[in-house]
Amino acid sequence: MEYEPISDWTQPARAALVETRGAEIRLLLDTAFTELCDTRDLAAFGFRGDDLVASAVEWCVARFAQGELDPGRLPVASRSFRLFTEVHFWLAQKVGAHQLNRLLQPPQPALPTSALGVEDLLAGLREGLGRALRTLRHRTCADLVTYWLRGSQRVLALLGKKVPGEAPLPPASNKTRLSVHVHDARFRFQCLYRHLVDDTSSRLEAVAVREILFSACENAVPYRRPAAEVAPALPGPTRGAREIRHLCQDGAAELLATLVERLSSSPDGVVERLDWMLGREAAAPMTLVALGLEDRADLRLQLQSHPSFDPEMP
Amino acid sequence: MTVHPPPALLDPMVLATDDEEALASIWPALLEPEGDVAWERAVERRRRIDDLAGLIHGHAWLSALVLSAKRLSRRHGESERGPRLEAQVSEHALAATLGPEKPEPLELSWGKIVPRAMPVGTRVHLRVGISSEPVAFFFARAGESGPLPGAAWELLKGEGPVLLIACMDAAGTESLEEALEHTKTVAGVILREQ
Numbered sequence: 001m002e003y004e005p006i007s008d009w010t011q012p013a014r015a016a017l018v019e020t021r022g023a024e025i026r027l028l029l030d031t032a033f034t035e036l037c038d039t040r041d042l043a044a045f046g047f048r049g050d051d052l053v054a055s056a057v058e059w060c061v062a063r064f065a066q067g068e069l070d071p072g073r074l075p076v077a078s079r080s081f082r083l084f085t086e087v088h089f090w091l092a093q094k095v096g097a098h099q100l101n102r103l104l105q106p107p108q109p110a111l112p113t114s115a116l117g118v119e120d121l122l123a124g125l126r127e128g129l130g131r132a133l134r135t136l137r138h139r140t141c142a143d144l145v146t147y148w149l150r151g152s153q154r155v156l157a158l159l160g161k162k163v164p165g166e167a168p169l170p171p172a173s174n175k176t177r178l179s180v181h182v183h184d185a186r187f188r189f190q191c192l193y194r195h196l197v198d199d200t201s202s203r204l205e206a207v208a209v210r211e212i213l214f215s216a217c218e219n220a221v222p223y224r225r226p227a228a229e230v231a232p233a234l235p236g237p238t239r240g241a242r243e244i245r246h247l248c249q250d251g252a253a254e255l256l257a258t259l260v261e262r263l264s265s266s267p268d269g270v271v272e273r274l275d276w277m278l279g280r281e282a283a284a285p286m287t288l289v290a291l292g293l294e295d296r297a298d299l300r301l302q303l304q305s306h307p308s309f310d311p312e313m314p
Numbered sequence: 315m316t317v318h319p320p321p322a323l324l325d326p327m328v329l330a331t332d333d334e335e336a337l338a339s340i341w342p343a344l345l346e347p348e349g350d351v352a353w354e355r356a357v358e359r360r361r362r363i364d365d366l367a368g369l370i371h372g373h374a375w376l377s378a379l380v381l382s383a384k385r386l387s388r389r390h391g392e393s394e395r396g397p398r399l400e401a402q403v404s405e406h407a408l409a410a411t412l413g414p415e416k417p418e419p420l421e422l423s424w425g426k427i428v429p430r431a432m433p434v435g436t437r438v439h440l441r442v443g444i445s446s447e448p449v450a451f452f453f454a455r456a457g458e459s460g461p462l463p464g465a466a467w468e469l470l471k472g473e474g475p476v477l478l479i480a481c482m483d484a485a486g487t488e489s490l491e492e493a494l495e496h497t498k499t500v501a502g503v504i505l506r507e508q
Contacts, residue, residue: 023375040322054388081371085363146350149354156345
């Protein structure tokens, strides 16, 4: 979804925009705040009145029209009508970023009591996975985070020591397609988590896979940047989409081979084992399908010779 | 058990506008039980907002009407819930004569207006359950609004978004504007070409 850019951020221009597009601006704000109001009391953020959503909307509109806003401090995509849907931004304007973030901090989860005394290590693993999850979002799109979270439930259940159950998969109209997306997400997550993606290399395969699979993309199937769009990033003469796709596949094959190599032995420690299990799930025959590498017999053999995945803890 | 932020406050993560340090603890929290559900809700919420934004873009009349309806429903609160209301959707206007195609019902909720993309030629019929409260039906589109004849509308090519709206306790009113002044709550659907 491309939101209409706002090019003139001077105060008179913003006031004029409210004058001419006020209904649209108010409806976007109203919609964004309504769902927050269902779960959080807007009065906690200092809004008052019979209709707290309307009060919040009018405060935001007044702030936009009359306040000081520096577009240079906004992400590029937020310098548009999308800003009127970004509740977090407006709440930060209202209560200050520090106070808002304090309100947003989730309570620290109670770490599981373990006879093995590995709480700190588990916390470290959790933190590392969380960091990689953020990187996955920033370098791909929101749906791949969904697929990774869904596809990692069995192992995450062990990490959190909750009662393992079936992952809450939606009623998939096409289970194969769902599985492909899950394996795609697992693979990309592991590449980022294990720092396999070379962000400095100018080798054609490395650039192609980096630009197509590890750059922010539209949140829609096929969840990757189109080859034509990344062509200018490749060194040398202009290349066609077909050649770029092949380069990307070669780059992905190299990454998968490296990942498989890293996972060649199953470790014994609890934390290391959890870490390995998440990686092992990313290196499966379906991963080849997700990456368009079905005909790579060498990789298939490599995957099959792997220690088998065992969802039980050691 | 971790309490996850509501979808609206996970939005910076969904949009990748989050501050690395300030919100760093929220990402690991998504690994906790129900984190996947919280994330999925946040992504769906963003999709709904993006869809609505695309639909109302450049349509000030539609934005104003939907905003009025939302504020009206909030003013009267949860107590004003009306009878069952549904939109029967026929894939094509000729379906009734060409074959036994069963109309697909779309349940509408009082206090809400939902967008729906439909193929050209789709016929939408608003039907209300037994009610002691009179319900009036109206349509609105760019430059035009009025009572909805037969409580039904056929979506034609190029006519852009059309708002079909049911106003409770507004019988006898002759225009949508007048109805919105008298009604306690509304429900509706915004039709657009698929």
